[in-house]
Structures are given as structure tokens and as C-alpha cells.
Amino acid sequence: MDVLLNHRTIRKYTDQPIDESLLNEILTAGTRASTTGNMQVYSIVVTRDDEMKEKLAPTHFGQPVFKNAPVSLTFCADFNRFNKWCRLRNAEPGYDNFQSFVAAAIDALLVAQNVCVAAESKGLGICYLGTVTYNADKIIDILNLPKGVVPVATVTLGWPDEDPDQTERLPLEAVVHQERYKDYSEEDINRLYKEKEELDANQQFVAENNKETLAQVFTDVRYTKANNEHFSNVYLDVLKKQGFLK
């Protein structure tokens, strides 16, 4: 519980490597996560080599955390292995569709989060890179992912070389609904976002970006409509190319 409550994203790591045995222990804990019908329709690609880091870095937009991390893990929805098994066992797989991608992506993400909790329980720091779903096409080429395999999350791991404050969260009532979804009134939004908007760090963020409101930093700078639409097309094309969408 303390491990979960103390989570903070770590973007700076020491030079200390992560032992193979420790990594395997963490990955094993990951594979205990729930999985659809116990099919385990996911794979994890480990990046340690400098050569591979160099190749992958641009797909993560050169974020220093990626090059700095001794280990990165790319979690993939993977029906390739399962399909191969089926075909070798006189069974015709019917997993070339969107629902199968969703099941496999869920599998991969539950494992990813278990791996993060396991890593943090061992004192390691982690950082999720959202870029993996933006540049999935390039990552597929670099990691040699065959048809049936799509990257859904990349996590960097390393021994912490910083001790940042926890980032704020909305009050629990902002994200939890009892029995039915209760839509938000203007007053609700004002109340629930008040603390977030008043935080010094967030007010500074608005000023640095020359914006009027914190929301504008998101819509105009960090997650713009143009980028979202571009990367939506990339990811949908990836799902088609990898055999999950017609």
C-alpha cells in the first residue's frame, strides 16, 4: 500500500545498472497480473543496449529520461505467439479484429502496472512514456514486431537520482461516481479543479507558457488537436497493418 501511495515519476537515474536477476524477479511479478482467459496475449521487449537506445530515442522525441534509463520496457499487445500456438494445434485463431486488440492491450497494461509496482517496491524509479502510442509505426520497425504485435506502453526503470515532490491529484470525489455517472456542473468543475489551478507549480507553468489558463497549456501546447489527430491516424494505420482492424 505504501508503495502505491508513495509513487512519483522518476526521470533521473544513477549510473548503477539493474541486475538481470532483479529485473527477472520484477518481470515475474508482472506476469502474475490478471490476463484474459489466461491467454497472456502480451510481450515485453527489454531495451538495455546503447545502440538500441540510440535508435529508439527519436521515437520518444529525444526525452532525456529514455537515454538516461539503464532499462526500458516496451509492453506490447501480442496475439502473434497465441496465433502460432493455435495453428500448430489444429485450431483456427479468430483474433484479427479490434476486440482482440483491446483484450491484448488490457493484458499488456495490467502487466505494465504490476511491473511498475514491483520495481518501486524494490526501490527503483519508473516513468511511463506516452510517446509509444504516437510513434508505434517506427517502434514496430526498430523492434522487429511481427503482425499481431502492437506496442502500448513504454516504461523506463532505474535507481532514482532525484527525489521530486508528488504531483497533485484531483480530490477522490472528482473521479468516483456512486452507482451512476453524475455529470459535472460548472460549479462542480470549479470546485474540483480549484486546488490544482491554485498550485504554485501550475500557475508558474501557465506563466512560462504565456497562457491565460492551465487548461490552455494542455489544449494549445501539450496535447493539441492537430497532434492528436495526426497520431490517431498513425495508430489506426498501425492497427490495420498489424492485423487488428480492417
Next chain:
Amino acid sequence: MDVLLNHRTIRKYTDQPIDESLLNEILTAGTRASTTGNMQVYSIVVTRDDEMKEKLAPTHFGQPVFKNAPVSLTFCADFNRFNKWCRLRNAEPGYDNFQSFVAAAIDALLVAQNVCVAAESKGLGICYLGTVTYNADKIIDILNLPKGVVPVATVTLGWPDEDPDQTERLPLEAVVHQERYKDYSEEDINRLYKEKEELDANQQFVAENNKETLAQVFTDVRYTKANNEHFSNVYLDVLKKQGFLK
């Protein structure tokens, strides 16, 4: 770490309810999970009432675990709250696209897994219901989910009234790749699936289903092509209706 390694799915619960304060503690731990740009683009709908259980039960194909559980949680990708906030802050959201759904679904799933780990650390048992992505359209109606909100995972929670064996997992080498994806040869598949196929429980499963191989139980009975294609269309329609796909 022990909590992760000891995970088993629990489908039978005692009559003991789950205290509100305990549930809130668990949900709070959930919200500490990493979230895209700290946007927290997810919501959690709590089901406790018998009336709501009755309504939702058919969407989970009447699985006894759903009715038996004192609490169920439906984790949703949710840009509705964030969009409302943007519009009230003179910011025009550009989140009506697939990439935004993916980001929000990832957020929801990382929270879901954190909630499961937190619950298990308190002695509760959990079960993921894959049915939520099959019948998302009906769940949206019953839970009153507005545009911008899509259910991605349902988890049942309760005090364990059974102590099942852990289910088997493939050896770690089956799911982990070093640096690049190494595709599987026939020999690899035979070796990696050997233990799974030889398990008494799995052999019994094949016999009960009158099949030749374990793989056929998946392709012909549990996850058929016809069902997958049907529910793919349902979920894609849901993404369109909820504003994430054109």
C-alpha cells in the same frame, strides 16, 4: 511484492460488506497511478446497490461472481470532465479522436490495476470481467455515461470465500524479448506451451469441451471468431458514439 506474486482471481466472496472508508483508501491508492500529463482522464463507477447489480448482471452474461460481489468497479476512459474544464477555461479541447481514447484507456487501466493491488494488500479478492468491452453499449446506457466516457474494465471486489490454486503462467522467456522481438519457431512454441498443455486441469478442460487440443477450446468455445467480430463492431460503434472515432 508478495501481494503481486500471490495474486489469484477470487470469484466467491463472503457476505461481509466492504467499508466505505476501506474502499476509499483503496481508490485513493488507485489514483496515485501514473496518468497522461496528470490529466486523470478516467472515472470509476461504484456498483453496490442490488438494483444496479440486477440491471448490469446481463451485460456480464450473468456471471455469478458479479452478483456475488459486494462491490464492483467499472473503470472508464473519460475525457468528458477534462473537456468541460477546458471549455470553462477558454480552452478548446481537441480530444475527440482515437489517440485520446487510447491515452484515457491507459489511464483507466493503470488505476484499475493499482486498485486491485491495493485491494489484495488489504486481504480482499478481485476478479476482472472481460465482458465490459463486449457489452459497453448497454453498460453506457445503464450507468448514464455521457459522450467522452467509455468503459474499459470492470473489477469485482469482496472478502474471499475460496482459496483457489494459482493459475499457471508461461515461462518468463515466453513473454520477454531482449532488445528485439525474436519470433517463435515451431520448436519454441512446443517447448514454451508444454507445461501448460500437460497440466491436469487443462487436459480435463479439453476433455470436458470435447476438443482435441487446448487451443481449440479457445478458438472454438471461449473466444470465437464470430463473437470477436461481433463485439469488435459493437465497441467500434461505441467509440464513434462516444466521440472518439469518426
